[in-house]
Amino acid sequence: MEFTIFINLNFKRLKPLVLIFFLSLFSFAQNRTDEEIDNLVFQYPNRFSSTEELAQKIKIDFQTEYERARAIYVWVTSHVRYDVKRYLKPKKEKPIRCTTKDECERENQKRKDAIIDRAFRKNLAICSGYSYLYQRIAQQAGLVVNVEVGDARNNKFDIGRRRIAISHAWNTVYVNGNWILLDATWGAGYVDSGEQKFYSKYNSFYFNTKPTLFFNEHYPENGEWMGTPINKRDYLNRVMVPVNEMTQTFYIAEPQTGVIQRKLGEKVKFVIYDLPVFSSLSYSLKKEGEYSYPEVHKIGENCIEFEIIIDRNIGRFLHIFIDDVHLATYKIQMHR
Template sequence: MKTRRFGFIFLLLNIIFTCSVLAQKYNEVDKIVLKYPKNFSSTEELAERINDDFKSDYDKARAIYSWIAFNIKYDYNAYLNPPKSQGFSYSTEAEKQRKIKELNDRLFQKAFSSKKAVCEGFTALYKHLSELSDLKCEIIRGDSKISVRDIGRKNTSSNHAWNIVLINKKWRLIDVTWGQGYYDSSKGRMVTDFSPVYFDTDPDYFFAKHYPDSGSYLGERISKDDFLNGPLIYNKTIENDFKIKSPNSGIIEAKYGDKIDVEIKNASRSNQVFYLNKRNQAVLIKNAKEKRGSLEFQIPYDNTIGDYITIFIDTNSIVSFKIVQK
């Protein structure tokens, strides 16, 4: 009875928070870009409009991010059925760079004209529009963490791409592919849902979900183990700056009767916190304590918990862990 009652509260809160999020999602740059046409005759025309409307490099970079996220959809069919990769030969570094540029030119033109792309098209278009706005921009390729099944993987793979853009002498991390939406496994389709959190993302959050092929960022090594074995975090974690202090690994070893200690910084007792058991029922966290700017609580590990556990705050998924039974 309590579970059913909590389910009703969950639905009611979801409606309230959805309205609140819509009101807060867009900044002033986004609101201007939302009024832009869906179609421009050329990328040059779009860049000219952006450069006319915005003067700071930061606003231009955000406007490019927003327009792409609003208008280019992820091509999930192309992701499932990728074309055969076409290699090329070269004899000099200059020839190599010329051929890479030709490839990226085809990618951004296809994305711009078809309004569909996978990550390579998103990143190529972002780089091209940035350069038309006199912004220095690069494409980074690497691995991504998008599912609970990614927690504890043994190896990384090159399956994703994102951008870095130089603004006010500082490189900013951009993932416009994830900014436009996400794949909903329960519905079996892509969901268009603009998210600003992948524009100028804090590196600590960004590299919890991304791992560059080079293994480094701006000359500093990034821990592959932390990426592979860390917990899975979500958009709302980044948006609300919910830092996961404990457990410090995404893999929890436990036996029945153990208590899993959880600490989430910047959460409070005013938040509704719960997790889902393996029957997908919401279990409300009670008697959580605020301490040092964090919310601390325990989850008893028993046979109602499956292979993974996801913690929610105010109806939003925040963090997932993999459970390994001792």
């Protein structure tokens, strides 16, 4: 016996449902903005049972390599605090005793696992913990990621330093056919050296940072990026540009070196491009809290220049500000 079933579809009612279905698929496939990625991860629970569970949630919530890479950065930087005590008093590690390559690799992996576990379970780490934890979660989320080590410059006393110190770690991650740079340690906040205290402050600047800006503060151990050598002396002598809302917009054409050598009474010419509109430009004097306001000349639509006379009112370091926002720091070497 055969049955014929007739289904009476009301297409007028069906069309809105079909439209909603396809719109939902379309919106699901669209790339999220950085702000959308950040806000979603900020709503994640503070605790996950394992890095695998966190990685799986990120894989479900985010579809592209870029989204997943950023989501992991957001979670790590917003949940792991810098371990100031461990940094000031490093734990003395016993030398690894091993007789074969495999045995040495196993022992090294045990130490690495302990660092990752401390960062994930106790939310405490120094740079190695941040970078190892990021690598672990990223690999579990299906990304190709490396831990890089090298030198870092993060204060005025690093200007003109003579030697490279392999003292910092960060990550590179392969996203959409390109390697991008990130530093989860510096993206998590900052340490007040006077108070010896860490302050959590999420900073997206150190995710997918432009190489020209990243290598103003980082020097890889192998001395190169994507096969291009990075000049060690130029790196050590570069002007210090603090991270703020203007960092990625302006360009200092003169002087590019962070060490200014002048005789007493000589002038230094500064040329800066692409600054936002500002009301005042000033520089610090030797006496704390005192500033001078040079005459600023506008050259064309997007360039300014000004001069500073090197006199006895200038201190060892010269800090330049526009509208009270710190623009750059130079080291002054005065010759008679």
